[in-house]
Amino acid sequence: MEKPSVTQRKRLKIRARRLTRRVLPFVASLFMATPLAAPVARTSAAGMETKMPSAKALQSAFFDQRLHDLYRDLQVEQQGLRYEVFEKAVTGYFNLKNENKLNDKQLLTVIDFDLPSTEKRLWVLDLASKQVVFHTLVAHGHNSGENVATNFSNENESNMSSLGFYVTQAEYVGKHGRSLKLNGVDEGYNDNALMRSVVMHGADYVSEEFIKQNGRLGRSLGCPALPMDQYAEIIDTVGNGTCLFLNGSDTSYSSKYLNEDVAMNTLLTTNS
Known part of the structure; x- marks a missing residue:
């Protein structure tokens, strides 16, 4: 299977990160317990089923968010890192x-x-x-x-x-x-x-x-x-x-x- 391009991966990370911010407590508990959980789906009020990003995409977004949080907490951007x-x-x-x-x-x-x-x-x-x-x-x-x-x-x-x-x-x-x-x-x-x-x-x-x-x-x-x-x-x-x-x-x-x-x-x- 052809691997996604760097641009596609970045776009997926950005979308998944936005979703992760809204459901971060749920994501953390879910993947600490079951790292390989299946994709999650939800049903909207109109009855339309919307698939959330895959488990791997959410894991990646969670990891990316943790790194951004650590980078912010260390305050190294101000030091040029x-x-x-x-x-x-x-x-x-x-x-x-x-x-x-x-x-x-x-x-x-x-x-x-x-x-x-x-x-x-x-x-x-x-x-x-x-x-x-x-x-x-x-x-x-x-x-x-x-x-x-x-x-x-x-x-x-x-x-x-x-x-x-x-x-x-x-x-x-x-x-x-x-x-x-x-x-x-x-x-x-x-x-x-x-x-x-x-x-x-x-x-x-x-x-x-x-x-x-x-x-x-x-x-x-x-x-x-x-x-x-x-x-x-x-x-x-x-x-x-x-x-x-x-x-x-x-x-x-x-x-x-x-x-x-x-x-x-x-x-x-x-x-x-």
Whole structure:
């Protein structure tokens, strides 16, 4: 069967979301109890039967509404985090949670390399308390671009950043001091991160002072380098099993962790 186009899916989501707002308590209780319930029908006063959207469409609308509510509660739009980036990051978070790859902290780190290095483009989000834990500067790889990262690579010695989803691992002390290992889980896009030693670490070229002097941040060899006055606290917070999503403009990027069906079923079954 031919899959619906992106435009058709968006139109269906919008229609279903409008209906969901009116019957949200009913939808929530229905799908928490019976996620695969059959389509519902109702009879109007004139005797005309009107079919509501399918169960899957309502589930999708409920998931979409929850994400919009979370986005609103976190107040990250005012900080420059676009909804389309947030949506991808949270979808991946729930996919990774479904595979038991994450710890119980409910933390999500988002880096948007579509933004210039002169802007704060890293967010650490606490999805449980709906709070922004950190919002700060972050550097990209030397060969990814000047002020804006436009080129990405998974190859060793490319000195570029790598897009996609990561799961944080343990910290260690290396040439940059305290550093946090990052396990890239998107095959072909960032799964060489450990071999390339792509890690979170502090760098003195990640600061407002450096921006004032150079018009941009300094650049790493592919690591998401952090400000010296924050990196240790960020490593302490997000280490050992939290989700990191690195976004950037690359039309070739795809990920199995952007499966909306898995994400919404995980959200509904865990009531996160």
